[in-house]
Amino acid sequence: MARVKIDNYAYRDMPRLGLRGWLRWIWRQVTSMRVALILLLILALAAIPGSVLPQWPHSVSDTQAFIDEHEFWGPLLDRLGFLDVFGSAWFTAIYLLLFASLIGCIIPRVAVYWRELRAEVPAAPSRLDRYAPVTETSPLSPADAVAAARSELTGRGPAPWRWLTGHRVRVDERTGPDGAPQLALSAHRGHLRELGNLVFHLSLVGILLSVAAGSLLTYRGQALIVEGGSFTNAVVAYDTYSAGALFSEDDLDPWILTLDELDAQFEESTGRPTSFTAYATLTEPGQEPREVEAQVNRPIQVEGAKIYLQGNGYAPSFTITDSEGNVAFEGAVPFIPQDDVYTSTGVVKVPDVTEGEQMGFKGTLLPSALGEGADAISIFPDAENPVMYLQMYTGDLGLDEGVPQNVYTLDESQLSPVRDEDDEPVVLELTPGETVELPDGMGTLTWNDLPRYAAFDLRRDPSLPWLLGFAVTSLLGLGTSLFAPRRRVWVTAPTADAADAAATVVTVAVWSPPHDQGATLERDRALAAACDRPRPASIPPEDDE
């Protein structure tokens, strides 16, 4: 079998990389800082379309409208994943590559870190001239001077605190650059910074894993409960329900939630909402029923799940009799608020008539109506003067085909509006408690009363504590990795004239990144300790350039 030629053969005599060599090269590229950096920038760029273009997960109707409106671009962008950026293959590829780069970079660093912690710090450089050393004559002996500097640099406080905040130190007896014997102290600090860096990056991996685990173990559902009504926690009871691959429907606890009252408060003058509270009774299996409350920022806690109050509105209740006088429909119908003053729309479907055609109604509810007929508007969200307009349809509701239907819209394909003598569509206008005769003796319609409903979101996500934990460790790690200093301090003292204890010439130098302002102070403190002077307290004024 011919060998796969993947090398660049432009240079005939160069050694060949081979497949393994190439793989190693690719891996090295992926884990290099430069590629990580470019991936980060691409990730930022790639996220932007997700905020500009309509997205499927946010709004199906907006996205569909966008596709319909832009005949060429719409379907093209859709196919390329731009209308679901955060679920698209390319976005996923970028962040997975980024995490591969991160892991490939961090794991070896953990190993290096571990080895470095166990090894001694490197000895002081033989010449300190490069590091702007400071020199002073100390009254202490060389050994005492270096010991004093050592205890200053190792730090204060209990052992773990000292380990975190102090330097790791070694002292050598050696021959100095001038040929004379000297004591050379080398102090390194930066292990805390690197620890923070590693913790931060590993926490990011933890966050990613938690999110992934969460999406497998989560379930969420939506349910709408009318005042007085109740909801049993089972898949069939949800209006919408979705669950992760590893969540079993059998794990749903069959608790029952009854909505006693939905209290909506509005500002008297402006009609702005001030508070929504759902008062409910929760009955968990084997327990006494208990009173619970849900507010917008305060979900109800149930065993392993949370119930969020996400919306509310009016659910007018009707009783409709057919031409035979039998009750064909009875119940509350949730209407969807369309604006800030709760002008709401909804439909009533009456399939079970004794004889004749099925009936459908399109309703508009004005909670605080002002004006007459077609000009009437609602002026306040509370039900101060509720008026309902119903347009009546007859025909086939299309419910028998077994195709799931939107409960908030009428399928008008097989329905026709009922018309009066002038061929105008019949619009029934009524107020709560009122009963109207349907045209042509088709029966009666009574608007009984006007309860509110609450729209709840239910969600269980067992990954949340993990997510929070990793978020906290990543924040701590980040802070440490940015603010813990990385410094090297060196102290040398010649020991040749040790007999003359009052004249040890101590030299101290420090190295640190340019943004580290405390380094000079550290150096001066080590020098002060070695010279038995009081500890300088503040940062000395610095040069401008």
Add this chain to the structure above:
Amino acid sequence: MTAQSLSWLALWGATALYAIAMVASSMHLAKVADAKVAAKKQRSLVAAGSQDATAGESAASPASAFRRADVHSKARGIARSTMIMGALLQGVGVVARGIEAGHVPWSTMYEYTITGTWVAVVVFLVVQSRRDVSYLAPGVTGFATLGLGLAMTVLYNASTGLMPALQSFWLVIHVSIAIIATGILTVGAIATVLQLMRDYRDEPLSAVPTGGLRRLRVRWRNANVRILKGWNWLEGVPSPARLEALAFRLHAVGFVLWTFTVMAGAVWAEHAWGRYWGWDPKEVWSFVIWVIYAAYLHARTTQGWAGRRSAVVALIGFVALIMNFTVVNLVFQGLHTYSGT
């Protein structure tokens, strides 16, 4: 006087004072630049005369070193006093707005702007109290004047009660930290702009090559360098390395706070909307900002990117930050739309 009119007057007063501070601090900066050039000349003369090794207590700063704080001018006093007065007055204005509204003053764009510019000025004053960074003053006061002016004229809206979704103590935590992060990153961005200007000013003009796009690019670059060379006040600004160090420290603090902002936002979203992350436009942009600043931190330590390129990345981050506050609030539809006007 009602809290509303007090707030209004105090904020206009602060705007005027910042405008004065901007002019005065610019004049002072020009003076510092002159003094520095003079000191440099002096120093080179002295250095030529005697090569004195002054090993002693302060080896880090030779005796003839230039100190910004030693340059005195009337403008400096005016800049300093107007800025402090302005910050105090703006503080009164912000607090009065909070009292008038009955909640923390950062629930709308207007409130966010008046509080955010105030934080930027306070951050500057705090740094200034520890070390002389008066070269940042024209930028900071300019930003504050512009921000406040826009807030008062365009963004102003009467205070209202909090809508239910905002009634949470996370409004206090999440948004206040976001504002502080924005203030700090703003000062950091100003330092970065000065760093880049100083850096290119010190650059020699490049030879214009023959041919096409590269020729245009080099010409454009040379034109800018020439302009920067003409701006003598830039002499009054520290060296690019020093500005980079300062900008990094500010950006580091800002980045940690921004990380906290995003996390606190996720916790709040979990409480209020039942999901911690939903790629709402505001969330997308907060993420984008976070990623860009993360890229900046990596760029600083990457060969070929440290210095200028990393500075550019930081500025892109700042542009995204401003975008997040303006375009995202006003144009994009999302769950954060109540923060608009």
